[in-house]
Structures are given as structure tokens and as C-alpha cells.
Amino acid sequence: xxxxxxxxxxxxxxxxxxxxxxxxxxxxxxxxxxxxxxxxxxxxxxxxxxxxxxxxxxxxxxxxxxxxxxxxxxxxxxxxxxxxxxxxxxxxxxxxxxxxxxxxxxxxxxxxxxxxxxxxxxxxxxxxxxxxxxxxxxxxxxxxxxxxxxxxxxxxxxxxxxxxxxxxxxxxxxxxxx
Numbered sequence: 001x002x003x004x005x006x007x008x009x010x011x012x013x014x015x016x017x018x019x020x021x022x023x024x025x026x027x028x029x030x031x032x033x034x035x036x037x038x039x040x041x042x043x044x045x046x047x048x049x050x051x052x053x054x055x056x057x058x059x060x061x062x063x064x065x066x067x068x069x070x071x072x073x074x075x076x077x078x079x080x081x082x083x084x085x086x087x088x089x090x091x092x093x094x095x096x097x098x099x100x101x102x103x104x105x106x107x108x109x110x111x112x113x114x115x116x117x118x119x120x121x122x123x124x125x126x127x128x129x130x131x132x133x134x135x136x137x138x139x140x141x142x143x144x145x146x147x148x149x150x151x152x153x154x155x156x157x158x159x160x161x162x163x164x165x166x167x168x169x170x171x172x173x174x175x176x177x178x
Contacts, residue, residue: 016071027067073094080141086114087145090110
């Protein structure tokens with residue numbers, strides 16, 4: 001079975017309240033991450049037709065602060081499917097509803113895994129790609145996955161053979177005491 005990306009696309013908007021603010025008066029990043037996780041869950045669950053859990057979150061760069069009173073809009077779509085996993089791309093924008101000024105605040109990729117009622121991973125439908133943009137997003141997800149695998153191999157090598165890598169520290173503000 002295959003499903004289109006449009007079948008599971010999610011779009012939500014929420015007004016940012018003072019209770020969502022951090023000590024600096026901006027909307028707390030943790031609150032935004034919580035909303036993003038909920039949107040990723042909804043999108044992945046719509047695609048898979050089952051309960052989903054968050055397996056990983058790709059890097060999140062907070063590009064612009066979100067102010068109290070702004071309207072935050074999150075757009076999510078399934079960008080990639082594996083056998084039981086899905087990569088959900090999420091874009092977060094904010095809008096000052098008085099001036100109309102819009103800002104891109106962050107984007108991220110959540111890897112979600114479909115589970116059955118016993119907590120076991122289950123297969124998800126394939127993805128119907130109907131545009132070059134959707135194909136680009138799928139290919140970029142493959143590239144991110146391959147890069148992460150290579151990065152993990154490199155980090156494991158450093159961990160196993162630290163003596164061979166200590167020279168990398170010479171240009172940093174550290175003092176080795178071992």
C-alpha cells in the first residue's frame with residue numbers, strides 16, 4: 001500500500017501566550033519543541049494508521065525568536081519512509097498578527113516509528129511522490145541518514161582509539177591532566 005504525502009500533511013496554528021514565555025520574555029524553545037513533537041506524531045500516525053513514537057530529532061536551529069502574541073504555524077509532512085520509520089519534516093513560522101510580519105523560526109526532521117498495540121515496530125505504507133520538491137525532500141532524507149551513519153562510525157572510532165586522536169585537542173583552550 002502507498003499513500004500520498006498530502007494524505008498525512010498537518011498544518012496547525014497557535015497563538016503564543018504569556019504562559020509560553022521564558023525568563024527573557026520570548027517563547028520558550030522547549031514549548032516549541034513539544035508542539036513540534038505533537039505535530040510529528042499526528043503526521044506520522046496519519047500516514048501509518050497506527051501509534052507512533054519519536055525515535056530521533058534532527059538538529060533544531062532556532063533562527064528567530066517568537067514573541068508573545070504572535071501566531072505560530074507549523075507545517076509537517078512525511079518526507080521519507082523506511083520499513084517502520086518515517087521522517088517528518090516540520091517548518092515553524094511566526095506571524096505578528098498586528099503588522100503581518102512573518103518569520104521563519106526553525107525547521108527540523110523527526111524520525112518516527114510505527115508501533116502496534118504490543119509496542120512492536122510495524123510496517124508503514126510506502127510514499128507516493130508527486131513532485132520534484134517531494135523527490136528532493138526524500139533524497140535529502142536519504143543523504144542525512146547516510147551522513148549520520150558515517151558520523152556515528154567516526155565517533156565510535158574516536159571513542160575506541162582516543163590516543164590516536166588526542167593531537168586534535170592542541171588548538172583548544174583545554175588543559176589535559178592525565
